[in-house]
Amino acid sequence: MAVYTQVSAELLADFLARFGVGELVSAKGIAEGVENSNYLVETTQDRFILTLYEKRVSAGDLPYFLSLLDHLAAKGLPVPPAIKDRNGNAIHELAGRPACLIRFLPGVSLSHPTPAQALAAGKAMGAMHRAVADFDGFRENSMGIATWQPLLDRCGDSLNQIAPGLHADIAFALGDLMATWPAQLDTCAIHADLFPDNVLMLGDRVTGLIDFYFACTDLRLYDLAVMHAAWSFDATGRDYDAAVGDALIEGYTRHYPLSDEERAAFDDLAAGACIRFTLSRAWDWLNTPVDALVTRKDPLAFWRRLRVYKPALAARLESLS
Ligand SMILES: Nc1ncnc2c1ncn2[C@@H]1O[C@H](COP(=O)(O)OP(=O)(O)OP(=O)(O)O)[C@@H](O)[C@H]1O
Ligand SMILES: N[C@@H](CCO)C(=O)O
Known part of the structure; x- marks a missing residue:
């Protein structure tokens, strides 16, 4: 399992409303991984990964990780950038944890x-x-x-x-x-x-x-x-x-x-x-x-x-x- 932090449907629907990415259709906790809590989120427009950062990732490091992802994505590398909300913010707080909504990538x-x-x-x-x-x-x-x-x-x-x-x-x-x-x-x-x-x-x-x-x-x-x-x-x-x-x-x-x-x-x-x-x-x-x-x-x-x-x-x- 890697869902340490539970997010209610109401909280998630409010969170998604900040982004303009459609309405919540479903959200499932992802079992793989040990570090962070991850959900696969489906909206009326697309699929996303919602990550809530747990013990080993400090919020202060997130700007570095996200700018690296943006840099690599801009160069055409298959990495998942974080989605920015209507105010241009990619880093959020949800259920008491730092959180990002991340582009879903295909593959296994x-x-x-x-x-x-x-x-x-x-x-x-x-x-x-x-x-x-x-x-x-x-x-x-x-x-x-x-x-x-x-x-x-x-x-x-x-x-x-x-x-x-x-x-x-x-x-x-x-x-x-x-x-x-x-x-x-x-x-x-x-x-x-x-x-x-x-x-x-x-x-x-x-x-x-x-x-x-x-x-x-x-x-x-x-x-x-x-x-x-x-x-x-x-x-x-x-x-x-x-x-x-x-x-x-x-x-x-x-x-x-x-x-x-x-x-x-x-x-x-x-x-x-x-x-x-x-x-x-x-x-x-x-x-x-x-x-x-x-x-x-x-x-x-x-x-x-x-x-x-x-x-x-x-x-x-x-x-x-
Ligand atoms: N952007 C993405 N697109 C599609 N699937 C993803 C994406 N990010 C994560 N996943 C899925 O979520 C799972 C867990 O993600 P991730 O490896 O980032 O979690 P973690 O808890 O940080 O894991 P680890 O133990 O490897 O550090 C992945 O194995 C993958 O199946
Ligand atoms: N990849 C590490 C886990 C930390 O991400 C391991 O297998 O020990």
């Missing part, structure tokens, strides 16, 4: 992408990075490398309930990575969470890039590394699908050929992605009650991916033995 999120779909998605990321060359918004990465040690400290020894030795192993891997992190590479506005469920497709065609709520300024190639780590494994993180991983990189290079320096740095960046998602999932794992309605995502599924990006390091870790 993939659970098992094929190499052909990965090629198209890699190309879409390359096109997105080209399109932000003249975007001047800036947002610090709130889940960037500087935050991993503090998050590790906050998780503390409880990590060892997830796997024996996990706390010390993450500390060791992070220390190793900090020494070689390629901070000198190019930066730009990145998505930072382009998992398969954030790409909508019809067949092999990308119809939507969604969920920009971790977007920020960070290493351009880190975005591709996050995508590679998210797309190229089975759900347990044990089986690596090299054909999917190679296709992503191949698609990306149609827009942005990788230099030798970037290719050499890629495994470090992907190992960083493994640590970032292990830690954020571990935090949620340890802090979400077992009986909560939200499905907890397995932190070890990301930790195990380290075996592909850092085999020698992984072989030394108790939690991966």
